[in-house]
Amino acid sequence: MRVPFLDLTAQYNEVKSEIDAAIAEIFATSAFVLGKWNRKLEDDLARLHRVKHAIAVNSGTDALRIMMQACDIGPGDEVITTAFTFVASVEVVVQLGATPVFVDIEEDTFNIDPSKIEDAITPRTKAILPIHLFGQLVNVKEIARIAEEHHLTVLEDAAQAIANHHDGVYAGNWGKAAGLSFYVTKNLGAAGDGGMILTNDDEVDRRSRSLRIHGMGRERYYYDEVGYTSRMSEVQAAVLAIKLQRLEAWNKRRGEVAQIYLDALKNEDVGLPVTSPDNNNTWHQLTIRHPRRDDLMAFLKENQIDSGIYYPVPLHLHEPYRPFAGGPAWRGLPVTEKVSNECLSLPVHQHLSDEQAAYAAMKVAEFCRSATSVR
Ligand SMILES: Cc1ncc(COP(=O)(O)O)c(C=O)c1O
Structure with missing residues (x-):
């Protein structure tokens, strides 16, 4: 699939x-x-x-x-x-x-x-x-x-x-x-x-x-x-x-697809995104965290599952923005850097079927279990 x-x-x-x-x-x-x-x-x-x-x-x-x-x-x-x-x-x-x-970010909401x-x-x-x-x-x-x-x-x-x-x-x-x-x-x-x-x-x-x-x-x-x-x-x-008239229905379907992943992965050894209290979540991305992110991405690709990295390198490490890092008050961005190395966004759009989402979640779970057993 x-x-x-x-x-x-x-x-x-x-x-x-x-x-x-x-x-x-x-x-x-x-x-x-x-x-x-x-x-x-x-x-x-x-x-x-x-x-x-x-x-x-x-x-x-x-x-x-x-x-x-x-x-x-x-x-x-x-x-x-x-x-x-x-x-x-x-x-x-x-x-x-x-x-x-x-300044730094929160690990589970990004x-x-x-x-x-x-x-x-x-x-x-x-x-x-x-x-x-x-x-x-x-x-x-x-x-x-x-x-x-x-x-x-x-x-x-x-x-x-x-x-x-x-x-x-x-x-x-x-x-x-x-x-x-x-x-x-x-x-x-x-x-x-x-x-x-x-x-x-x-x-x-x-x-x-x-x-x-x-x-x-x-x-x-x-x-x-x-x-x-x-x-x-x-x-x-x-x-x-014209598309705006569909947005509410599309976002609702994104939520259903996201829930399939969250339910399937809740007991796995993987960082799941957290929705803060009193927020709605429109699931523009569903981003998980895993220390072997690149291996997970390759494994998903082998199984015909797309994924994306948002964002692989935080801005303060790019040449044009380096001058804005450092100085006496600089405290570093440890969470930002860790998350950039571990984040992986999974397919979550409104045109996925339940079966596609369940299959992708099952493959993520399969990888997490094998990764944990060799750690
Ligand atoms: C967080 C964020 N800020 C700004 C932009 C810039 O928007 P655009 O690509 O429409 O110029 C984007 C999207 O691309 C974004 O994701």
């Missing part, structure tokens, strides 16, 4: 007739950018996340960059975040001239460890950038408490956290702004790149809308600040708005 990591063809086939009709209409009317599909997507996402404003942009990376600029992150500012993430989270901080300050944050605060700290990894929020209440006490801005990297909430309060409401990604492989994936800024702040909304069109003000060809070209195409907005 083959267990694929993703099945984009099956996803397309579910929505093909609606998407094909929408694209035909876009070409027939030549309304290619920032039109009715953009407005629909923005409205639908603002409603889903219960925020006042949603601003569509070209990618998740642009969402983060533009919202940070709209929140005045710039040279001289320090932004506290983690190194166990996709590079974009930190890349944009550096591009804006600010300094990322890395998210920022709030108990490590206060040690990293200096007079230059301007913001905390929690990254809601793999489909659940970080410990948002603790982050909010720390931010309030130290007068810091919270900016959420919600690239992997569409439809995620804590205690019923959705991403985008825990900080001044949040950025979603619609990259192809996300729970809500475009036919290419796309992103969205979520905010309750009118000024962040106004500046973000301006920044996505070169910093243009209310009057055409008059500019308020240096901006970007980051309009979302109508084709992407239509694909996303």
Whole structure:
């Protein structure tokens, strides 16, 4: 039995007739950018996340960059975040001239460890950038408490956290702004790149809308600040708005698939992901930990089961980001480094059958038992 990591063809086939009709209409009317599909997507996402404003942009990376600029992150500012993430989270901080300050993560949720944050605060700290990894929020209440006490801005990297909430309060409401990604492989994936800024702040909304069109003000060809070209195409907005109607059902199925793995592996010698209390989990990734991760991956491959490593090398060990590790206050990132060596993400999408998930889980269990017996 083959267990694929993703099945984009099956996803397309579910929505093909609606998407094909929408694209035909876009070409027939030549309304290619920032039109009715953009407005629909923005409205639908603002409603889903219960925020006042949603601003569509070209990618998740642009969402983060533009919202940070709209929140005045710039040279001289320090932004506290983690190194166990996709590079974009930190890349944009550096591009804006600010300094990322890395703190360690929790081993079983992969998210920022709030108990490590206060040690990293200096007079230059301007913001905390929690990254809601793999489909659940970080410990948002603790982050909010720390931010309030130290007068810091919270900016959420919600690239992997569409439809995620804590205690019923959705991403985008825990900080001044949040950025979603619609990259192809996300729970809500475009036919290419796309992103969205979520905010309750009118000024962040106004500046973000301006920044996505070169910093243009209310009057055409008059500019308020240096901006970007980051309009979302109508084709992407239509694909996303149509798929968004399926998201709840797709996420529910992901949850069922995840539960098959969790039940099958609960008594095995393997690190399972933990969902924090009062969080929902949308299972963007189902990531386990094993000290012989590379052997496990090879064993699964031999058995036709795909898997992926998110993320193999933490950011502070990559050349461009080394300068942000070290210094007198540096305490190292032991959990981040251990997890990077041990993490393995298993197929968990909505188009897997129960049999495929059970087979993949059985093979993981088989490997864990043989690995334990030779230890
Ligand atoms: C945690 C995280 N931050 C930022 C991004 C950047 O999003 P994009 O690829 O849409 O630019 C991604 C996704 O790729 C991500 O997973």
